[in-house]
Amino acid sequence: MAPNQESTARTDDVIEKYDEYVMPIAKGYDPFSIERAEGTTMVTADGEEYLDCFSGISVTNAGHNHxxxxxxxxxxxxxxxxxxxxxxxxxxxxxxxxxxxxxxxxxxxxxxxxxxxxxxxxxxxxxxxxxxxxxxxxxxxxxxxxxxxxxxxxxxxxxxxxxxxxxxxxxxxxxxxxxxxxxxxxxxxxxxxxxxxxxxxxxxxxxxxxxxxxxxxxxxxxxxxxxxxxxxxxxxxxxxxxxxxxxxxxxxxxxxxxxxxxxxxxxxxxxxxxxxxxxxxxxxxxxxxxxxxxxxxxxxxxxxxxxxxxxxxxxxxxxxxxxxxxxRDGIVDNAREQGEWLGDRLAALEAEFDRVGETRGTGLMYGVELVDPTDGSGVDGDDSAAPAPTSEAAKAIQTHARDEHDVLIGVGGYHKNVLRFQPPLTIAREELERAVTAIEDGLGTIG
Known part of the structure; x- marks a missing residue:
């Protein structure tokens, strides 16, 4: 849904009030205001729908507004x-x-x-x-x-x-x-x-x-x-x-x-x-x-x-x-079953893209660690053979997934180079596929 003048004004009003009255503890907000949510979907004041794969930092496990x-x-x-x-x-x-x-x-x-x-x-x-x-x-x-x-x-x-x-x-x-x-x-x-x-x-x-x-x-x-x-x-x-x-x-x-x-x-x-x-x-x-x-x-x-x-x-x-x-009425079972599929799907990305150093997780708590495959120096104090981490790649893929696929994912890790995949545990297979496709497409765009 294209934003109309009224919804744009509502979003601008929220952003202005955040800037004026909310303490600046966030490094950067997404350019919208969330107005309602249900299941795995969050809807902005402009009527845009996003697939939520971060669950408010792993909170809405049973889905939004169960x-x-x-x-x-x-x-x-x-x-x-x-x-x-x-x-x-x-x-x-x-x-x-x-x-x-x-x-x-x-x-x-x-x-x-x-x-x-x-x-x-x-x-x-x-x-x-x-x-x-x-x-x-x-x-x-x-x-x-x-x-x-x-x-x-x-x-x-x-x-x-x-x-x-x-x-x-x-x-x-x-x-x-x-x-x-x-x-x-x-x-x-x-x-x-x-x-x-x-x-x-x-x-x-x-x-x-x-x-x-x-x-x-x-x-x-x-x-x-x-x-x-x-x-x-x-x-x-x-x-x-x-x-x-x-x-x-x-x-x-x-x-x-x-x-x-x-x-x-x-x-x-x-x-x-x-x-x-x-x-x-x-x-x-x-x-x-x-x-x-x-x-x-x-x-x-x-x-x-x-x-x-x-x-x-x-x-x-x-x-x-x-x-x-x-x-206990099937949602945890879904997390386990979908997580097994997700682990295999992300492992395929690890095998395909040198940018992906490792994918790891369990259930519906997965991380995709991004690295610079041309730099084998690791990081200071790191004696492993793992390539250097790249936070820039993680941020770029997060932004790409949001702007091009309407998929919201997290970024974290000590080096800020890990895509954090923690959706509501009610997520369906086709939604998971959409999210992984967004990551895959993002990996292809950053080279």
Whole structure:
């Protein structure tokens, strides 16, 4: 639909107000304003329709405006919008906490509800410190755990920290399980996992006082570039944590709620975390986060140790309950099935184009790492044989997909050279084909 004068004016008005009144935290916006969305489609004020393959950074897993989620939220709005759920009990919080005890891995039982993934991670670290009586935390290089000062200390990327001064001081970072740019040379997944675990031990031994409370790991590193660790890496990390009297915290803020083809990535990896953090896909777009632990660990918290005014909002919890039912009713299965096809299709691009260094992922969480095939020098501090990354190519293909194919994809990775493919899990095969064709066409245009 061609934009008319009225719709253009609405878009211009939104852009002007953003420029005037919204803090400039984004590096650049797409040149439109989103007015409504449904399923995998977002519609601008000008009436233009886009295939959304980023899901609001991996949030609308059940699709935009899933009818059951919307209805549950509307119904709850009629009854109770807010009461602090840690002052007055209410049914949606009780039911959701029970549901999380049912669906989360292992013996995780008790949950604390908050508003975001950042809050979930910080709360999980507080609980680990209280339970263990220790203070130090190990996270991974290239990891992302949030942008508040505490979670930012865990985040292993200077790009998010520039000009900030994290206040959580007892944090150390170990190398990411990034086999494509492995410093160990060509080795099997099993050998790489063993070396990565040994390096984790070395970091603990040389950079901490071994007063370790927790090791925090994303089962698949989203902002780091969709880095999928070797099969037994997470179990090795958990074993290292327990050897040091620490807890293993799985940050499933981005990987949870079906994103990887299992309800939680830890399910697919066959590892049960001591604490699990959740947000993003938990309520299909409504603001909600949680961290869940076994009763023994959770009960280390005493009254006053932690609180949230809005955490466990009844409307958000009602939406989350409906969302979980929807995900378990075939949507997660679709993510797994479509993801298998997508992995093969992207692997064909890797074989065809020298610009594609590696495609990797699981479920509907895939990355396409773009490189400069003429430059074999890698990057500073990178001893692998992988070609140098190219962020310019990633940005060019992202823009091409948007402008020429009406397909929206993300860009990320430590070097900003990874196309991030994280659509709603309801996406159909023909929509996936359209998205991959957009990437393929973009690769052909940049040479």
């Amino acid at each position: 009818p059951a989620v919307v209805d549950a939220a509307k119904d709850q709005l009629d009854d109770l919008v807010h009461t602090c759920s840690y002052v007055y009990r209410n049914r949606p919080v009780a039911d959701l906490a029970e549901k999380l005890a049912e669906i989360t891995p292992g013996d995780l039982q008790k949950s604390f509800f908050c508003n975001s993934g950042t809050e979930a991670v910080e709360g999980a670290v507080k609980l680990a410190r209280k339970y263990t009586g220790s203070t130090e935390v190990v996270a991974l290089e290239m990891a992302f755990h949030g942008r508040t000062l505490g979670s930012l200390a865990l985040t292993g990327n200077h790009g998010y920290k520039h000009g900030m001064a994290p206040t959580l001081n007892d944090v150390t970072h170990a190398p990411a399980p990034y086999q494509y740019r492995s410093p160990y040379g060509d080795c099997s997944e099993e050998e790489f996992a063993a070396r990565a675990a040994a390096e984790l031990e070395r970091v603990i031994g040389t950079h901490t006082s071994t007063d370790l409370a927790a090791i925090v790991v994303e089962p698949v590193m989203g902002e780091g570039g969709i880095i999928v660790p070797p099969a037994d890496y997470l179990q090795r990390v958990k074993d290292v944590a327990h050897d040091h009297g620490a807890l293993f915290i799985a940050d499933e803020v981005q990987t949870g709620y079906g994103r990887t083809g299992d309800l939680f990535a830890c399910d697919g990896a066959g590892v049960n975390p001591d604490i699990l953090t959740q947000a993003k896909g938990i309520a299909d777009g409504l603001p909600l986060g949680a961290f869940t632990a076994p009763a023994e660990i959770a009960d280390a918290f005493e009254a006053g140790d932690h609180l949230s005014t809005f955490g466990g909002n009844p409307v958000c919890c009602a939406a989350a309950l409906a969302n979980i039912d929807a995900l």
